[in-house]
Amino acid sequence: MTPDLMEAGAKALEAHRAKVEAEVTSGDRGASFGRVLHGAEPDFAHGVALYLDDITVSFDGFRALNALSLAVNVGELRCIIGPNGAGKTTMMDVITGKTRPDAGTASFGSNIDLLRLRENEIAQIGIGRKFQKPTVYEQLSVFENLELALKADRRARASLFSRLSGAQLDRIGEILQLIHLLPDAQRTAGLLSHGQKQWLEIGMLLMQDPKLLLLDEPVAGMTDEETERTAELFLSLEGQHSLVVVEHDMKFVDQLTEGRKTVTVLHEGSVLAEGLLSEVQSNEKVVEVYLGR
Ligand SMILES: Nc1ncnc2c1ncn2[C@@H]1O[C@H](COP(=O)(O)OP(=O)(O)OP(=O)(O)O)[C@@H](O)[C@H]1O
Numbered sequence: 697m698t699p700d701l702m703e704a705g706a707k708a709l710e711a712h713r714a715k716v717e718a719e720v721t722s723g724d725r726g727a728s729f730g731r732v733l734h735g736a737e738p739d740f741a742h743g744v745a746l747y748l749d750d751i752t753v754s755f756d757g758f759r760a761l762n763a764l765s766l767a768v769n770v771g772e773l774r775c776i777i778g779p780n781g782a783g784k785t786t787m788m789d790v791i792t793g794k795t796r797p798d799a800g801t802a803s804f805g806s807n808i809d810l811l812r813l814r815e816n817e818i819a820q821i822g823i824g825r826k827f828q829k830p831t832v833y834e835q836l837s838v839f840e841n842l843e844l845a846l847k848a849d850r851r852a853r854a855s856l857f858s859r860l861s862g863a864q865l866d867r868i869g870e871i872l873q874l875i876h877l878l879p880d881a882q883r884t885a886g887l888l889s890h891g892q893k894q895w896l897e898i899g900m901l902l903m904q905d906p907k908l909l910l911l912d913e914p915v916a917g918m919t920d921e922e923t924e925r926t927a928e929l930f931l932s933l934e935g936q937h938s939l940v941v942v943e944h945d946m947k948f949v950d951q952l953t954e955g956r957k958t959v960t961v962l963h964e965g966s967v968l969a970e971g972l973l974s975e976v977q978s979n980e981k982v983v984e985v986y987l988g989r
Contacts (some may be wrong), residue, residue: 839885909937
């Protein structure tokens with residue numbers, strides 16, 4: 697990295713730190729910002745990570761979600777497919793608190809009512825969301841992006857402006873390895889390929905150790921090789937995290953499901969079919985509304 701770039705990166709990091717500090721201390725982001733949710737640990741004893749029941753979302757009378765019910769098990773990697781407008785994004789918006797449903801229930805573990813929590817509180821209890829477009833701090837290095845993600849974690853607020861501990865450095869190293877960016881740790885994030893930026897953002901989410909990860913079309917725009925590596929990455933996360941992956945790329949879904957995992961097909965805001973990829977691909981209703989297009 698050139699001295700200019702290093703200086704620019706350091707300045708951007710400082711500016712971001714100052715902004716985060718102002719937000720944390722000002723309290724004007726709403727009463728719940730930075731609030732630690734005591735006793736809000738999800739209870740996964742029953743094996744269910746996410747449970748949506750009879751969720752309906754209407755926009756001016758149009759039902760984007762129509763009595764949607766869905767359960768994702770702890771440690772499960774669930775792929776959700778469906779044609780454009782099926783309600784996949786709206787479903788993620790409900791889970792993350794961005795959209796409030798008109799009816800239904802949504803719980804995280806057996807005890808946390810997601811519909812009572814705000815977006816930042818939902819992130820804080822361990823639900824991480826990756827939007828389709830990568831959003832990394834382009835002017836900072838890969839390492840600095842991960843460092844920021846670690847320090848922006850509300851649960852680690854005490855260490856926001858302190859030096860990284862040995863354990864934190866180790867954690868960043870582990871994540872760098874996992875997302876295949878160890879050799880690029882000091883590289884400016886803006887210089888990474890599209891696929892690498894996506895991995896970095898996933899790494900930033902992982903720094904906060906989410907229990908449930910929601911990933912919206914993570915391989916859109918990736919090369920075949922990047923897509924394959926992303927599948928390997930997700931498979932390595934399965935078990936330790938629950939993952940919900942919304943995807944149109946059937947080859948990728950095939951890699952992720954390994955011929956044995958459940959795929960959910962959404963259509964018109966409800967579950968149209970659920971089963972192995974091979975089963976839903978040969979389901980006539982699915983072929984009609986989606987795969988046969
Ligand atoms: N804020 C909104 N106001 C009005 N209609 C909306 C709004 N958000 C979504 N919709 C409509 O709800 C339906 C479901 O949209 P959604 O984005 O959830 O589908 P999707 O399955 O994610 O589609 P895609 O695969 O194209 O991303 C669509 O018909 C969409 O136009």
